[in-house]
């Protein structure tokens with residue numbers, strides 16, 4: 325079957341067409357992303373109204389490009405899948421209303437997907453090894469930090485989430501304080517790697533909030549405040565900027581890895597999956613590889629599917645279609661509930 329995926333939950337206008345066979349093998353025919361990073365960079369973060377206006381300009385050209393690149397006529401599509409939440413409401417509306425209109429005009433079924441579910445399924449696009457259940461998914465992006473227990477396809481339970489900032493937000497806000505621009509993750513990661521390569525030992529200390537808590541929730545706002553206070557006290561921080569990036573990132577990664585491993589042990593997890601923009605981080609990936617025994621499968625999405633994209637939405641739609649929706653017939657209504665259930 326051919327699925328058109330559409331994603332506009334934040335600042336990327338994305339459309340993708342995937343081909344899925346009956347055994348769940350997914351081939352991404354095209355993955356078009358129009359990024360607004362350059363536009364939001366001057367504000368140091370995403371401005372919702374600006375993002376929505378850009379989506380309005382980009383959505384149809386991006387969908388057309390996806391169809392042209394994949395050499396697929398709309399009549400050949402079997403399903404349209406769109407992100408219905410969570411995200412910036414003004415951004416979501418553009419993708420959602422466009423998908424609804426196209427589904428009506430082209431007489432295609434439409435499926436609304438949860439954005440986090442999309443990130444989870446980025447791991448199911450050409451996985452390098454089998455994904456055995458129960459699996460544990462650490463979804464870390466600019467808007468979310470969740471530990472999701474996955475008992476099977478479309479069977480999720482959120483066992484931990486951030487009580488304040490998301491991990492990506494900690495990177496972005498930290499980078500803003502350090503005058504490094506947006507998005508902060510890749511820049512902090514680069515400077516931290518330079519510091520690690522220098523072989524020096526950092527004397528900076530950052531807190532690891534919630535690490536000893538009995539639950540699997542996260543908190544990053546104290547870490548951010550700690551960076552602010554340390555910068556205020558240190559007149560020479562600009563000369564130590566790589567060291568600040570290193571120590572700050574170490575705290576974020578330490579929290580993410582230790583909490584995930586603790587949950588994996590409690591739930592006797594067979595596969596650990598990472599997803600979301602922060603999962604592009606090489607140090608985070610390596611830390612998991614170094615910490616896990618060979619019994620636990622560890623998978624990460626291909627880099628192009630870590631940050632927001634529509635291939636992951638189409639992939640999630642395929643599995644939901646197979647598991648639940650096909651049983652309800654093709655008269656599909658858009659699900660009004662955007663919760664991950």
Ligand code: KG4
Pocket residue numbers: 334464465466467468491492493495496507508509510513600601602603604605606630631632
């Ligand atoms: O998944 P995503 O594109 O958007 C949301 O759903 O929020 O994630 C974007 C986030 C940003 O916070 C960005 O700083 C972070 O992912 N990010 C990274 C890296 N690349 C992107 N964080 C750490 N290391 C990276 N290499």
Ligand code: ZN
Pocket residue numbers: 439443465466600601631632
């Ligand atoms: Zn995302």
